[in-house]
Amino acid sequence: MKKLMLLCIFLTSYFLTAQEYVVDLSYYLPKDVTYNKNIPTPKSVIGHEVGEWHITHDKLAQYMYALDNASDRISIQDRGTTYEGRPLLLLTITSPANHNNISTIKSQHLALTEAGSSSLSTASMPAVVYQGFSIHGNEPSGSNAALAVAYYLAAAEGPKIDELLNNTVILFDPSFNPDGLQRFAYWANMHKSKNINPDPNDREYSEVWPGGRTNHYWFDMNRDWLPVQLPESKARIQTFHEWYPNILTDHHEMGTNSSFFFQPGIPSRTHPLTPQKNQDLTGQIAKFHAKALDRIGSFYYSEENFDDFYYGKGSSFPDINGSVGILFEQASSRGHAQESENGILTFPFTIRNQFTAALSTLEAAVNMRKDLLDYQREFFDEARKEAAAGGAIVFGDEKDAAKAYHLAEILKRHKIKIHELKEDFSSGGRNFKKGFSYVIPKNQRQHRLINAMFEKRTKFQDSLFYDISAWSFPLAFNLDYVENASASRAGSEITDLKMPVPDTPIVSTYAYLMEWHEYYSPKALHMILNEGLRAKVAMKQFSIENKNYDYGTILIPVQNQDMNMADLTKFLAKVSRETKVQINGVKTGLAQGIDLGSSQFRAVELPKVAILVGDGVNPYDAGEIWHLFDTRYDMRITKLDTRNFGRADLSRYTDIIMPASWGNALDKGDAEKLKSWVQAGGSLIAYKNAGRFLDRNELMKIKFKSRKDTATNITFEQRRDYSGAQVIGGAIFETKLDRSHPIAFGYKNDRLPMFRNSTLFVEADSDSYNNPIQYTANPLLSGYISKPNLKDLANTVPFKTSGLGRGQVIYFTDNTNFRAFWYGTNKLLMNAIFFGDSM
Secondary structure, X not given: OHHHHHHHHHOOOOOEEHHHHOOOHHHOOOOOOEEOOOOXXXXXXXXXXXXXXXXXXXXXXXXXXXXXXXXXXXXXXXXXXXXXXXXXXXXXXXXXXXXXXXXXXXXXXXXXXXXXOOOOOOOOOOEEEEEEEOOOOOOOHHHHHHHHHHHHHHHEEOHHHHHHHHHEEEEEEOOOOHHHHHHHHHHHHHOOOOEEOOOOOOHHHOOOXXXXXXXXXXXXXXXXXXXXXXXXXXXXXXHHHHHOXXXXXXXXXXXXXXXXXXXXOOHHHEOOOOXXXXXXXXXXXXXXXXXXXXXXOOOOEOOOOOOEOOOOOOOOHHHHOOOEEEEEEEEOOOOOEEEEOOEEEEHHHHHHHHHHHHHHHHHHHHHOHHHHHHHHHHHHHHHHHHHOOOOEEEEEOOOOHHHHHHHHHHHHHOOOOOEEEOOOEEEOOEEEOEOOEEEEEXXXXXXXXXXXXXXXXXXXXXXXXXXXXXXXXXXXXXXEEEEEEOHHHEEEEOOOOOOOOOOOXXXXXXXXXXXOOOOXXXXXXXXXXXXXXXXXXXXXXXXXXXXXXXXXXXXXXXXXXXXXXXXXXXXXXXXXXXXXXXXXXXXXXXOEEOOOOOOOEEEOOOXXXXXXXXXXXXXXXXXXXXXXXXHHOOOOEEEEEHHHHHHOOHHHOOEEXXXXXXXXXXXXXXXXHHHHHHHOOOEEEEEXXXXXXXXXXXXXXXXXXXXXXXXXXXXXXOHHHHHHOOOOOOEEEEEEEOOOOHHHOOOOOOEEEEEEOOOOOEOOOOOHHHOOEEEEXXXXXXXXXXXXXXXXXXXXXXXXXXXXXOEEEXXXXXXXXXXXXXXXXXXXXXXXHHHHHHO
């Protein structure tokens, strides 16, 4: 009855005809300015009104180029492409006078972040505002609003717009996620009816898997501001550090029954490294949003639900860089119009709220311009004072140059100065090798960002997190590091970062050896096997020709190959050159330990891998695995859709990966089919709650720990906080390794940091050799976990494997490929792929 009354208030009929639904541009635009008729409207270029259809990225780009051609307030830049080849556009919008002086404006603005800027007056400097839209492609009101915002900034005329453009430089990113936006627009548009149907059961409002939220490889790009692993992120982070904007806005959507959110979020969930002044400025900016939304009668809220803790999001990354990040969340129509608890929520209404917030941001920037600029200078001045104590961080891996290089790459993207290691040294039992290690002097402008990237935090003001609570980069990369080294360890600053190049393999007539320590060793092995060459893996350590070789060393015989000796030599040199992995030629098979003809060298077969995708499978986890195979290791992986699993010929595959899943991704018949395939010799690799599927269908017996919590002295109001505190949103834990087990091949230390965001606790096996990876008795390294969960986690195992017929079932309780920056545990999956039948 309540819903019916609400509908009666907001509707005159259940269905909206196309004519009733369409609004013209005036619905969005302020009436206190006039508009230049020489500036093309969106409709004149894209063929429809803003909000009539969901904008496709090609049309969005077309309109931005049209504005660039028509307006002297706009210049456009193509900063690269997405994985699908769509342009990553940036518009710089400001007054023509500022455009003529843009290089000076930029250099003066950057000077505020440097030492000695006290002589610079901020009285007449423009503020810099980065406005970005729809980083989640199926939250489209942002990018659709970008059409109207860009038009307004190009066409509006009068004293008000002149003041705005004279006092701001606007970095305008109309689509943070072109591939996702295109995918969702296609879905919404293909299901649009002539008579708009707001019934939430209509197919229009329920996308097929994986949906349009993510980019091409199904990544949530609003988690990549700090790791910077994706092309879209690399473009926007480069822009950020070229300018250091004073405000950065990130326009999102949330549930249909919500209203509109703007920051600040929950105060107790702000990261302690964020200055209070940042939150004060955020609160002041919020008043401009409230006033603007009041004016059009839109409901909103603030200081609830969302937080500013993880610095990898668009709304929080600016906060550790002297800027103010602002998150907007608009209730989503998920199509063209949908029923909600607040009546019919139309797509144009959602666009208008985003448009209004974009303009209120700019109004705040003009009114708070000097405060924002002064804060930016103050932020970096204070950071330099903190950095004056000096010291340095040294990180590296004497056996793996690639991992250390890729962390150095991230640091360089964030304008963090890194230096060569002056000379080899040892500390705490760890060896740091020149060329394989890097030095970060702490006394530099980005001191606070360095602290944010390297910190290990285990105490928190709040126990609830919107995202992960830990992301310490040296732990994610599984690198050796010294946090308080002397700055004297630093050699020359690195301005042109390059991965170390291995020596050319010595020509051998007998055999070649390749250690498994390097990050790209799996890529090298795959190239070798894919060429039809034979290779074996060492199950034990050995020494030969005065060199020690570890577990997992790969042996490539010269004889009995389908390639002559000269071609083999050239090919292996190519493999070494392309993968940067050292391959050594040896002249004898006589070794200390196992000889090269020992049965302790096991044959390795070329893997043919498939991964389950589709309904019931977590697209993030699946996408991270697809990305790892496709972009890091250049290995083909077949994406098996759960809808077609019953018809698939599984005999084509040596390995099948089952990512985190829920519900009935596979049914009982599918489970029997999988079991038969494993019994015939296949390797099944499962992650997270897919373990429940394994146990339930007798593919692997897993003993999960269980605990029933009883809430004591918890009120009804507190109940959600109580249950939320038992969630592991994302933290880092220490495990101990049995390095002789194939799952641990390539790891030189007996401790491995692992990421965890589940409460799946698996009991250790009674036989110790079946626990090659086990959490320590006090495993927390960084992040939040409740005391009961920490107690339950201690001494459990994140990995389990068992034979089934002639095959193998392998299980990980948590994601070893998290968000593409957990380089340190990627090799666990590769070990399962290449060496699963040796376990």
